[in-house]
Amino acid sequence: MTNIEIILTIVSLVLLIIAGFFAVLKKDLIHAVVATSVISLVLSLMFYLLQAPDVALTEAAIGIALSTIIFIITVRNTKRFEDK
Amino acid sequence: MDLFFIIIISVISLGAVFAIIRFIKGPTASDRVMALDTLSVMLIAVLVILGFLMKRYIYIDVSLVYAVLGFIGVITIARYLEGGI
Amino acid sequence: MNYIGYFLISIGTIFLFLGGLGILRMPDFYTRLQAGTKASTLGAMSSILGIGFLQPEWFIKTFIIVVFIAIANPLSSHALARGSHKAKQMPFLKDEKIGDAYEAVEEKLHKNQKKEDKK
Numbered sequence: 001m002t003n004i005e006i007i008l009t010i011v012s013l014v015l016l017i018i019a020g021f022f023a024v025l026k027k028d029l030i031h032a033v034v035a036t037s038v039i040s041l042v043l044s045l046m047f048y049l050l051q052a053p054d055v056a057l058t059e060a061a062i063g064i065a066l067s068t069i070i071f072i073i074t075v076r077n078t079k080r081f082e083d084k
Numbered sequence: 085m086d087l088f089f090i091i092i093i094s095v096i097s098l099g100a101v102f103a104i105i106r107f108i109k110g111p112t113a114s115d116r117v118m119a120l121d122t123l124s125v126m127l128i129a130v131l132v133i134l135g136f137l138m139k140r141y142i143y144i145d146v147s148l149v150y151a152v153l154g155f156i157g158v159i160t161i162a163r164y165l166e167g168g169i
Numbered sequence: 170m171n172y173i174g175y176f177l178i179s180i181g182t183i184f185l186f187l188g189g190l191g192i193l194r195m196p197d198f199y200t201r202l203q204a205g206t207k208a209s210t211l212g213a214m215s216s217i218l219g220i221g222f223l224q225p226e227w228f229i230k231t232f233i234i235v236v237f238i239a240i241a242n243p244l245s246s247h248a249l250a251r252g253s254h255k256a257k258q259m260p261f262l263k264d265e266k267i268g269d270a271y272e273a274v275e276e277k278l279h280k281n282q283k284k285e286d287k288k
Contacts, residue, residue, distance in 0.1 A: 030113045068157035096243040099189025114253040122205040129213040157247035162252035
């Protein structure tokens, strides 16, 4: 591994943990959907660094477009705020 | 030349860290969506530079898919906030 | 050719960094949106074009990516600004007399539309 990949791996792993905590802990479900989208973004970068560009391409197409639309439609059809 | 690209990647990562801090702090949902948008644009630039460093032509395709499809999620969330989906 | 490439990548990196800084430091949502999307659009376009200059066989594909960024990124930022304005996200105003200018313009347009419909 070169130095550049080490820098990017550290930054993306920290972001991955933070966004995971956000997606679980937030009561407003729109914030949780945005956090899930960030997780998919960073996972795509991790797959890219591990030299699997086809998996990264699939993760990009599904994670950022399809799953966000499905989650938003689900939130619209149920309710926005989680119960205590 | 290698040092040049190390500096480039470090500076872009510092900007990404600022966007992450806004993502954590941001009071409303719109701020977080905007941080997601900025992170996605930074990721496109970083992916192209990494593909140049690894000398693989096929790696650019991931960045192309991000540039084509990346705005759909943001537009969907914005339409939901507007109330018109 | 190489020097043009390095110059463009440096410019793009500086603008991406300034976009991240502006997103952190600005006081309200709309100024943050402006700093984040405009600066980062220019930064990404410039640095990707710089890679295209460094590796001339890749120039066509990088140019296609630049065109898609130039189409898609302002589109999403416009949709986000419009959606948050409809969701009553108010700008940070020191002077309350200024009011909401976009609301007034939209009402005017709406009235004109009604007049034309009556004709």
